[in-house]
Amino acid sequence: MPLSEVKGFTEEELKRYISADPDLRSKVPGDSASWTVKEVGDGNINFVFIVEGEGGKGMVVKQALPYVRCIGESWPLTEERAMFETTALVDEHAMCPDHVPEVYKFDKKCSAIFMEYLAPPNIILRYGLIDGVVYRHLADAVSTFMATTLFKSSLLNLPSDEYRKKVSFYSDNSPMCELTEQVIFTDPYGDAFHNRHNSPHLDAEVAELRRDAGAKIAISELKHKFCTHAQALLHGDLHTGSVMVTDTTVSVIDPEFAFYGPMGFDLGAFLSNILLAFFASDGHEARPGDRDEHRAWLQSCVRDVWNQFQNKFIRLWNDKAEGSSAFPDLLFGEAAQDGAATKQLCQTTFLRQVFEDTLGFAGAKMVRRIVGVAHVQDMDRIEDEKRRAECERRALLFGKRLLIGRAAFQNIEEVVSEAAALR
Ligand code: ADP
Ligand code: SR1
Ligand code: MG
Ligand code: MG
Ligand code: MG
Structure with missing residues (x-):
């Protein structure tokens, strides 16, 4: 051969x-x-x-x-x-x-x-997080990656014919989208063959999730959005195992699930994995309090990724040349009556929706990592299964809270505070 x-x-x-x-x-x-x-x-x-x-x-x-x-x-x-x-x-x-x-x-x-080849000292971010390493440059780099790729691939930047060609090309990555539809949006809410959880410790919580109509309504809404909202080119699997880091660099690998979908799906993937690291951290402490500094940094990372993403995204939008055909400047360019103010309102409304989507998808991704087929090593490496169950229980509870209550959060600070209060 x-x-x-x-x-x-x-x-x-x-x-x-x-x-x-x-x-x-x-x-x-x-x-x-x-x-x-x-x-x-x-x-x-x-x-x-x-x-x-x-x-x-x-x-x-x-x-x-x-x-x-x-x-x-x-x-x-x-x-x-x-x-x-x-x-x-x-x-x-x-x-x-x-x-x-x-x-x-x-x-x-x-x-x-x-x-x-991202040679050593590059390591997979997830392993650094499990070891309690703090990466002060992470939020800046990841927010740059997301703001840039999501803005530039979207209709806010591309002419509509180019945008449609890209949507059409990536729509053929359908089998990978279908895998996501199954393992994130469907299987965790029923009795699927490949599901697993830390049994018997979480049996009651898992049974409750599968009876929870609110969770099922929320996950259906998000699945619908995942399938229909072709907003930007997504990485599609942006967890902390898809990021490689050194003390000074950050690289994103493994976009095999790429397609045109809702921006919040990538943002939610990354933030959910930082939150999973946060809820797992108790399980990695030799003595209570050992990971306090690491947890404080993980909290700041959630806050900084969202805030910096938002600022960078708006900057890219504003930098788009006046008079370009980009949507919605075509309608609300600065030259139009009340153009500048209307554009600002458009931006606020747009980012509010991305924020809600982000929280919903983050919740869905936390839930699937506790009760679905593919778990995270942040939790799985906690050897004592009762101790692991405590960490997983809180993560599952918070995942459900984000999934169902995503519209109730006013800002990212409220998300960080609630996560901290639950731990
Ligand atoms: P999969 O699609 O199976 O998840 P990944 O693309 O995540 O595969 O790669 C699996 C592992 O291979 C990564 O966790 C990392 O250790 C290593 N790897 C992948 N791409 C690179 C790269 N460009 N440089 C160095 N190591 C890499
Ligand atoms: C069978 S599900 C495998 C999972 O691993 C990938 O990295 C994706 O997250 C997918 O959902
Ligand atoms: Mg991978
Ligand atoms: Mg390079
Ligand atoms: Mg992969």
């Missing part, structure tokens, strides 16, 4: 593949015999190889096989996801180059992406 059709690379096959492609070859220094190839995939879905040459330089190769890795071949999944991930990485890199790795090549036949 030609190398370009290999399903499931071996280390030797990968070395030969890279050696045979001059562009790829130039990225890995030294004799290929001395290269190391390691499979490092710790995500739920794909296989990821690091190919390292002299001086630790090299590349990452991510391969999509036709099933969900953490479940196995019994859960088939389209290999086309690798093409959408490649396109999204390229689009995101063009919009926000400081925070997205570069793609070197995509091979459709073997569903493989060859990309920039």
